[in-house]
Amino acid sequence: MQKTISLTDSHLTELIHKAGMRPSVQRIAVLSHIANERTHPTADELYSVLASKYPSLSRTTVYNSLHALVEAGLVRELEIESGNKHYDLAPQPEHSHFICRICGKIYDMALPDGLEKMATPGFCIDCVDLYFKGICPDCNTNNN
Amino acid sequence: MQKTISLTDSHLTELIHKAGMRPSVQRIAVLSHIANERTHPTADELYSVLASKYPSLSRTTVYNSLHALVEAGLVRELEIESGNKHYDLAPQPEHSHFICRICGKIYDMALPDGLEKMATPGFCIDCVDLYFKGICPDCNTNNN
DNA sequence: TAACAATCTTGTAATGATTACAAAGATAGT
């Protein structure tokens, strides 16, 4: 089992504040879920989970918060699943992602250094996304 | 200037036929455009271009053709741009892709061998997608 | 070559994620 470090709300508040945004309850909730659950949720998954805790929460607010957090560089958008954007905490070691075709779960994977050197000279690279697709160990076991 | 090899319609017909599908005019047109123009078009771009040549063409047919061609392994779906699937010819050397944030053009790039070995043991990888984003040489020059 | 069955195409309607927008609510600084 992997040890996870929980980011407290006051720490997240500080991060949001430093990014020049107001640390609203909703933004903290969104960022906290992404940072501490590490499930790479979609906007809709975030809404479903948080709506029970914050009954007045609007889907639009989740989208607004995500956009603001991405803009601030605190959150990163994953385009690993067609038609559904997933979100991951940004300030952490660079890594790649794997999505299981059966259960849909997204896992963190290693990312080799210097991949951007693969690019043809003359191109200015500011973002590298490496996505793997296949079957995860859990689903592989269950289907045997 | 890069030398391009044109795939004739009769060759594409054969490819489609071998894949167990009927080589309809529409499918050949879609595959031919993807194979010979190499612009990594979206479904909508394909529709716009081909509709002038085939006035009765339906958007649904473009989607149907793309699905069938992807299913057959002749065409590959790129998820490099959020909310817009792009399409590329599949049977060609493995490569990665770069999208320019300014002009939106997609370029082919190298792909290092053995990337799937990055994955954590126990995972079964059947697909590797490497995407770069940034500014292309053309747009870099024009903005200086 | 006529006829049947299977496969494709087409157009329209539906879906689902995301965005636009305007009004109501909350916050920070004076």
Next chain:
DNA sequence: ACTATCTTTGTAATCATTACAAGATTGTTA
């Protein structure tokens, strides 16, 4: 407390994609 600014909320719109059913085309068989 006051005011300007920022944020949330709900509804309506958008846009790519999919579902579906009817009509057209093709391949096969006789």
